[in-house]
Amino acid sequence: MGASAALDCDAELMLRVKEGDGASFALLLGKHRSAVVHFLYRMVQNQAVSEELAQEVFLRVYRSRESYEPTAKFTTWLFRIATHLALNSLRDGKNERNLEYLDDDSGEASNREAPDRGPSVEQRLVKEARLQEIRQAVGSLPEKQRAAVLMHKYEEMEYSQIAKVLRCSESAVKSLLFRAYETLRARLAHMA
Amino acid sequence: MNCPIKSHENADLLLAYCARKLDSETAGLLERHMELCPDCRAFRDGQRAVWNALDQWEAMPVSGDFDRRLYRRIEQEQKASWVDRLFQPFRPLFLRPALPLAAACVVMLAGLLLEYPGRVTVDSNVTSDAPRAQSAVVDVQPVEVEKTLDDLEMLHEFNAPARAPGKTAKSM
Numbered sequence: 001m002g003a004s005a006a007l008d009c010d011a012e013l014m015l016r017v018k019e020g021d022g023a024s025f026a027l028l029l030g031k032h033r034s035a036v037v038h039f040l041y042r043m044v045q046n047q048a049v050s051e052e053l054a055q056e057v058f059l060r061v062y063r064s065r066e067s068y069e070p071t072a073k074f075t076t077w078l079f080r081i082a083t084h085l086a087l088n089s090l091r092d093g094k095n096e097r098n099l100e101y102l103d104d105d106s107g108e109a110s111n112r113e114a115p116d117r118g119p120s121v122e123q124r125l126v127k128e129a130r131l132q133e134i135r136q137a138v139g140s141l142p143e144k145q146r147a148a149v150l151m152h153k154y155e156e157m158e159y160s161q162i163a164k165v166l167r168c169s170e171s172a173v174k175s176l177l178f179r180a181y182e183t184l185r186a187r188l189a190h191m192a
Numbered sequence: 193m194n195c196p197i198k199s200h201e202n203a204d205l206l207l208a209y210c211a212r213k214l215d216s217e218t219a220g221l222l223e224r225h226m227e228l229c230p231d232c233r234a235f236r237d238g239q240r241a242v243w244n245a246l247d248q249w250e251a252m253p254v255s256g257d258f259d260r261r262l263y264r265r266i267e268q269e270q271k272a273s274w275v276d277r278l279f280q281p282f283r284p285l286f287l288r289p290a291l292p293l294a295a296a297c298v299v300m301l302a303g304l305l306l307e308y309p310g311r312v313t314v315d316s317n318v319t320s321d322a323p324r325a326q327s328a329v330v331d332v333q334p335v336e337v338e339k340t341l342d343d344l345e346m347l348h349e350f351n352a353p354a355r356a357p358g359k360t361a362k363s364m
Contacts (some may be wrong), residue, residue: 029259037258038251047252054254055262062266127248134249152211153246159204174204181207185238188245 010074017065025065029058032075035155036082042150043086045139053085072164079155079165083147090143130191137187145180152177193225197232206232210239 010031016024036057041050060081119127138146144166151157151165163173196202208214209222226232255261 026259029262033258034251034254037254041251042249051255051258055258055265058262059265059269063269130245131249134245138246138249153243156211177207178203181239181242184242184246185235189238189241191241191245 008070008073011070014061014065014068014074015070017062018068025062028061028074032078033058036078039079039150039155040082040086042138042154043083043143043146044089045135049089053082053089056085057082073161075155075157076161076164079151079157080167083165086147087143133191134188137184140187141180141183145176145183148173148176149180149184193221195225195229195232196222197229197235206235206239210236210243 010028013024013028017028033054037050037054040053040057041047044050044053057078061078118124138149141149147166148162151162157165159170159173159177163170166173166176168176194202196205205214205218205222209219214222222232226236
C-alpha cells in the first residue's frame with residue numbers, strides 16, 4: 001500500500017467494509033452517491049438510467065469488497081467503474097437513450113412548477129432553452145471527451161486522476177480536454 | 193512568457209487558469225501575457241463563457257429511495273444461490289440481443305454434428321445428388337484406390353517410350 005493510498009480516508013473505509021463493517025459502506029455511499037449519480041446523469045442524460053447505473057456501481061463496489069486492495073485512490077476506482085458502465089450503456093443503446101433524453105427535457109420542464117414570486121414564463125423558457133443547448137453541446141462530444149470534461153469540471157479531478165480513470169496518459173487527457181473545450185467554446189461562447 | 197496558444201506546450205495553463213487551479217505566481221504571469229496577446233484573451237473569454245454555461249447545468253436530485261433499492265439488491269444477492277452467484281459476471285452477456293440467437297445456433301449445430309458425425313460437410317455446390325455423391329465417396333475402399341494408382345503407373349510407363357523412343361532404344 002502506498003503512502004498516498006494510506007492517507008485516503010475512503011480507502012480506509014473500504015478496508016473496513018472488507019472486514020465486514022456495513023456502517024463504513026453506508027458512509028461511503030452517503031459521501032459519493034450524489035457525485036456518482038450526477039456524473040452518470042450528465043453522461044447518459046437520463047435520470048432513470050443514471051440511477052440504475054449508479055446502483056450497479058455501488059453494487060460492484062460491495063461485491064468487490066473481499067478482493068479490494070487500495071492500490072489507487074478510492075474515487076479513481078469508483079469513477080473508473082462508473083465511466084465503464086456509462087460508456088457501455090451509451091454504446092449499447094445510443095438511439096434509445098437519445099429519444100429518452102428528449103423526453104426527459106420535457107419532463108424536467110413540466111416538473112418545475114412556477115411559484116407565485118418566481119421567474120416569469122418567458123424567463124423560464126429562456127433558461128430551459130439555454131439548458132437544452134448546454135446539454136446538447138455536451139452530449140455531442142465524443143464519449144471519452146465528455147467523460148473527461150465532466151470529471152474535470154464537476155468533480156474537479158486532476159489530470160493524473162482523470163488519466164487513471166480513463167486508462168490513458170496525462171498528455172492524452174490534456175489533449176482530450178483541449179479538444180472538448182474547443183468544441184464547447186464554438187457552441188457555447190455566445191452565452192457569455 | 194511564451195504564448196500558450198502559439199507554443200502549444202503550455203496550452204493547459206489557460207485551461208487551468210480559467211478553472212482557477214493555477215498558483216498566484218503563474219496566474220500573474222499569464223495575466224500580464226494576456227494583456228498583450230489578443231489570442232489568449234479570446235481563449236480566456238470563450239473558456240469563461242463555457243465554464244459559466246456548464247455551471248448552470250445542475251443535476252437532478254437523487255431519488256429518496258436510492259439507498260433502500262440498493263440495499264434490497266444487496267440483500268437479494270446475498271440470498272441468491274451459489275449457482276446464480278457463479279453466473280453473475282456473465283449475466284450482462286445474455287442481455288445482449290444477438291447472443292441468445294447465436295447460442296441457439298451453436299447448440300443446434302452441435303446437435304447436428306453429434307447426430308451425423310462425419311457426414312456434415314460444408315459444400316457450396318449442394319444439389320439434389322449431393323447425398324448420393326457423398327455416400328459414394330464414403331464407400332470407396334482402400335483396395336480400389338491402390339488398383340487405380342497401379343493403373344495410372346502402368347499408363348505412365350506405356351506413355352514414356354512413346355514420348356522418347358530414341359532414349360528408350362539406347363537403354364534397351
